[in-house]
Amino acid sequence: xxxxxxxxxxxxxxxxxxxxxxxxxxxxxxxxxxxxxxxxxxxxxxxxxxxxxxxxxxxxxxxxxxxxxxxxxxxxxxxxxxxxxxxxxxxxxxxxxxxxxxxxxxxxxxxxxxxxxxxxxxxxxxxxxxxxxxxxxxxxxxxxxxxxxxxxxxxxxxxxxxxxxxxxxxxxxxxxxxxxxxxxxxxxxxxxxxxxxxxxxxxxxxxxxxxxxxxxxxxxxxxxxxxxxxxxxxxxxxxxxxxxxxxxxxxxxxxxxxxxxxxxxxxxxxxxxxxxxxxxxxxxxxxxxxxxxxxxxxxxxxxxxxxxxxxxxxxxxxxxxxxxxxxxxxxxxxxxxxxxxxxxxxxxxxxxxxxxxxxxxxxxxxxxxxxxxxxxxxxxxxxxxxxxxxxxxxxxxxxxxxxxxxxxxxxxxxxxxxxxxxxxxxxxxxxxxxxxxxxxxxxxxxxxxxxxxxxxxxxxxxxxxxxxxxxxxxxxxxxxxxxxxxxxxxxxxxxxxxxxxxxxxxxxxxxxxxxxxxxxxxxxxxxxxxxxxxxxxxxxxxxxxxxxxxxxxxxxxxxxxxxxxxxxxxxxxxxxxxxxxxxxxxxxxxxxxxxxxxxxxxxxxxxxxxxxxxxxxxxxxxxxxxxxxxxxxxxxxxxxxxxxxxxxxxxxxxxxxxxxxxxxxxx
Ligand SMILES: [Zn+2]
Numbered sequence: 001x002x003x004x005x006x007x008x009x010x011x012x013x014x015x016x017x018x019x020x021x022x023x024x025x026x027x028x029x030x031x032x033x034x035x036x037x038x039x040x041x042x043x044x045x046x047x048x049x050x051x052x053x054x055x056x057x058x059x060x061x062x063x064x065x066x067x068x069x070x071x072x073x074x075x076x077x078x079x080x081x082x083x084x085x086x087x088x089x090x091x092x093x094x095x096x097x098x099x100x101x102x103x104x105x106x107x108x109x110x111x112x113x114x115x116x117x118x119x120x121x122x123x124x125x126x127x128x129x130x131x132x133x134x135x136x137x138x139x140x141x142x143x144x145x146x147x148x149x150x151x152x153x154x155x156x157x158x159x160x161x162x163x164x165x166x167x168x169x170x171x172x173x174x175x176x177x178x179x180x181x182x183x184x185x186x187x188x189x190x191x192x193x194x195x196x197x198x199x200x201x202x203x204x205x206x207x208x209x210x211x212x213x214x215x216x217x218x219x220x221x222x223x224x225x226x227x228x229x230x231x232x233x234x235x236x237x238x239x240x241x242x243x244x245x246x247x248x249x250x251x252x253x254x255x256x257x258x259x260x261x262x263x264x265x266x267x268x269x270x271x272x273x274x275x276x277x278x279x280x281x282x283x284x285x286x287x288x289x290x291x292x293x294x295x296x297x298x299x300x301x302x303x304x305x306x307x308x309x310x311x312x313x314x315x316x317x318x319x320x321x322x323x324x325x326x327x328x329x330x331x332x333x334x335x336x337x338x339x340x341x342x343x344x345x346x347x348x349x350x351x352x353x354x355x356x357x358x359x360x361x362x363x364x365x366x367x368x369x370x371x372x373x374x375x376x377x378x379x380x381x382x383x384x385x386x387x388x389x390x391x392x393x394x395x396x397x398x399x400x401x402x403x404x405x406x407x408x409x410x411x412x413x414x415x416x417x418x419x420x421x422x423x424x425x426x427x428x429x430x431x432x433x434x435x436x437x438x439x440x441x442x443x444x445x446x447x448x449x450x451x452x453x454x455x456x457x458x459x460x461x462x463x464x465x466x467x468x469x470x471x472x473x474x475x476x477x478x479x480x481x482x483x484x485x486x487x488x489x490x491x492x493x494x495x496x497x498x499x500x501x502x503x504x505x506x507x508x509x510x511x512x513x514x515x516x517x518x519x520x521x522x523x524x525x526x527x528x529x530x531x532x533x534x535x536x537x538x539x540x541x542x543x544x545x546x547x548x549x550x551x552x553x554x555x556x557x558x559x560x561x562x563x564x565x566x567x568x569x570x571x572x573x574x575x576x577x578x579x580x581x582x583x584x585x586x587x588x589x590x591x592x593x594x595x596x597x598x599x600x601x602x603x604x605x606x607x608x609x610x611x612x613x614x615x616x617x618x619x620x621x622x623x624x625x626x627x628x629x630x631x632x633x634x635x636x637x638x639x640x641x642x643x644x645x646x647x648x649x650x651x652x653x654x655x656x657x658x659x660x661x662x663x664x665x666x667x
Contacts, residue, residue, distance in 0.1 A: 004029035011056035064124025064370035066350030069254040069275035069304025073110025096457040102159035107132040115143040121402030122372035131160040150189035150216035192218040208249035221255040238263035273353025278322035280306035302350030339397035373407040470617035505575035534562035582606040
């Protein structure tokens, strides 16, 4: 009689094989990495002997659970910033912190903690996407779990690469050395269409095809993404990535929240797998993925936790339950996505989504011995009904908790027995995680205290500091001064006409300065808008130097193009007050005694009609230049006949004080 390395007996087997067999009083025999026998205990014990018998004590033996999408090392960022919109969360918090802290050490530590947490909830395989993916692969293999490890590629510098070419080269190197590893399937992850270019998607697809490995990505996660694609490319995301050849590769696409029937069929036709992420989509209010339609179309839809910073845990029992409940609520149909189907998504369909179904996803002879024992006898799972097999799936999906998992085996090796982790010593890891949290806290406390640092953190102020010298005059009739501007002392270099829509963000602490979001509409002679530009300016408090009338001042400025929406900046900077100023501006760029200046004639349209302002200003890069120019401005005013005009500090009195006017002070 052949010998098995292990025989697990006295269990109810939920095989998730093609026939969906449930075997009461069952047993499995494990030889090496594989399942050698799966069947009634009497048959298995008659066919195999083993010195190692594991008594499952009547519990339920299931295929190891597949977490179809995560970013494992983000266990270290769990709870760092929550209750934010995806862009503010990602661009304002996750990416700046990742740029500062993510290293090989960070990834190893975070991945090991994730492995420990996943093992406890019966997860034996996960699809990962992060930086330093080889380090994650190594940590995962050491801990003994199976994973699809995908090296992230982005169009901008990332924590482990200065350019996309670098990360692509790293992915190639990683894949070529790890392909064929018994536990790790190496892979490449172009992060998402909106963080990649067409060229990156094409190159990643080619790489995945060349090595015949899966490609892991995020597709159609938010409505905003899809709308942007429709606007820019006149098509939604799925056909666009198809055009880039993405589906030449074996794709695992996370989210797919906003896709239509045509796109579902494209995905199905391409043999792509989908990772549905119920908690993450709920928490980030991304919307409801059409999971029922996807499953009906025959798509392989697995379930993923997504990263522990957007979930915030790695509990697949919770995800299975949510997947089923959300589908019912969204379709208005309580028969939608029954427990059996939800459990399939977490096992056999998940394995298919990862393109790993030859190895895992069910308890079948020849597949890897990846399995978990679940105790369904605790208080919350009782009593048991046995008149229908559905009752067992219902217990697994609707009542079981992750801590009901007692034992986990991967690749024929025990990783957890009696709820004790055998390959990971959690305590020192948690201590190190606490140390990262302390350092990140210090970083964030310092950053949150400074508007400038927050601006720098989102890449909004790469330009160096400059100084502005300016004077503002309130005029009854600007015509005489404008006529003198055409005199021989002044050379007019350029003239333009704008509508400017300014939103000032005001902060209680005047030392923070004020942040202005400006929408500049350039207007041609016929009054038509020909160009729009968005700019962000952080102006320091006006304390550099005060000249005559106390209003000719210079102050520091940081200028940057505004690449995000006003809503994004409002949520990210959370100012204490806001003020809108809309004005019509005639602008002359002039040369006076070899120095350039701007002369602006402003008519304020909002908040209230006032007399026009004339503004003379110049920007410099040193304080000494600012002083020279300040002297020239005084001379200019004399030549323009404006030396007696009423000078004011700002176009709106409260702005000069750096505070919001009462009427609009609170949002
Ligand atoms: Zn994700």
